[in-house]
Amino acid sequence: MDEAVQQFVERMGLVCEKEGMARSAGRIFGLLLVGGRPFSLDELAEKLQASKAGISTNCRMLEQFGMIERVSSLGDRRDFYRVQDDPWEHMMRVAQQRWRDLVKVLGEAQATLPPQMAEGKRTLGTALQFHQLLIRDVDRLLEHWHELQHAGDPGTPAENAA
Amino acid sequence: MDEAVQQFVERMGLVCEKEGMARSAGRIFGLLLVGGRPFSLDELAEKLQASKAGISTNCRMLEQFGMIERVSSLGDRRDFYRVQDDPWEHMMRVAQQRWRDLVKVLGEAQATLPPQMAEGKRTLGTALQFHQLLIRDVDRLLEHWHELQHAGDPGTPAENAA
DNA sequence: CTCATCGTTCAGTATTGACTGAACGATCTG
DNA sequence: CAGATCGTTCAGTCAATACTGAACGATGAG
Numbered sequence: 001m002d003e004a005v006q007q008f009v010e011r012m013g014l015v016c017e018k019e020g021m022a023r024s025a026g027r028i029f030g031l032l033l034v035g036g037r038p039f040s041l042d043e044l045a046e047k048l049q050a051s052k053a054g055i056s057t058n059c060r061m062l063e064q065f066g067m068i069e070r071v072s073s074l075g076d077r078r079d080f081y082r083v084q085d086d087p088w089e090h091m092m093r094v095a096q097q098r099w100r101d102l103v104k105v106l107g108e109a110q111a112t113l114p115p116q117m118a119e120g121k122r123t124l125g126t127a128l129q130f131h132q133l134l135i136r137d138v139d140r141l142l143e144h145w146h147e148l149q150h151a152g153d154p155g156t157p158a159e160n161a162a
Numbered sequence: 163m164d165e166a167v168q169q170f171v172e173r174m175g176l177v178c179e180k181e182g183m184a185r186s187a188g189r190i191f192g193l194l195l196v197g198g199r200p201f202s203l204d205e206l207a208e209k210l211q212a213s214k215a216g217i218s219t220n221c222r223m224l225e226q227f228g229m230i231e232r233v234s235s236l237g238d239r240r241d242f243y244r245v246q247d248d249p250w251e252h253m254m255r256v257a258q259q260r261w262r263d264l265v266k267v268l269g270e271a272q273a274t275l276p277p278q279m280a281e282g283k284r285t286l287g288t289a290l291q292f293h294q295l296l297i298r299d300v301d302r303l304l305e306h307w308h309e310l311q312h313a314g315d316p317g318t319p320a321e322n323a324a
Numbered sequence: 325c326t327c328a329t330c331g332t333t334c335a336g337t338a339t340t341g342a343c344t345g346a347a348c349g350a351t352c353t354g
Numbered sequence: 355c356a357g358a359t360c361g362t363t364c365a366g367t368c369a370a371t372a373c374t375g376a377a378c379g380a381t382g383a384g
Contacts, residue, residue, distance in 0.1 A: 051345070053345075060362090077359070077360060078360065098180065124195065214330090215373080239329070
């Protein structure tokens, strides 16, 4: 495997591990990112030197997160995986959902806290405000992102001459 | 300890654990959030039923992340901890830094990838665009957040040029 | 100085979680 | 139907990591 690819795959493994997911999942995602085509499970297992079992599990997890998708090829029983159209949007949606969960926790705590803990309630209120703003901001960001992508859409391939 | 507090503390532990940090750190942060006052190490250890060693380590980690701060009291040798003025800003800054690191990884990969992997380079380019947008958006969000907080400042009339 | 108190460090322990190899069920081929 | 090829599941193994208790250095009080 290419030297640059191998290094990138390894670094993506570390980055994704820091984000909370498994290192192996990060490697898979990295390889699919630069691969530019669908990969079968066996191919992933071979190139990443991992067991097919682990690859299968991690691929399904990445699929759950909406970062990769499973595609099938006619006349081929194997499963192929490739990166989603827009994996980053799905990633942001997952984060957004986590923030929604946090808002739920904060809100319930604020409601059930005894009245004498007024200062704590105030702090929770600030936390709530921030995260509600944050959740709305994700919507705004993704809208903006979609606009940018549509602007460069190949609907009219004026300068797409490859 | 209050029932509502205990439940909130535990849930914050789980939430923070999902975010990648230690569960105990999440519990500390949760307790400080609703406590409304500084806590000493021994007090934290007692209320959370954990060893002082673990509390100490996790507090320093939370301080490193800028989510809590250490305060001292005159005539008291003990260290006290409380939540930062704006812990969420620091949290977002940490996330922003992680995204910057990712941009670095993506950029270097795009630069060193062999020319025949054009499709992969294109995918990396899209990823770069998204994360650069995301990084800028954090700045925008925090600006907006500061405006909102300043607007609700007590004793400070709306337009203050000082 | 001596003692007490506080925070930190360190070795040891336990628990969590990822990964592997082998067995299994399902599906296609001839 | 028989054989082969996939993907998945499961028990076992391994490493990483969070936590604890004890020892240590530092700092203030008497």
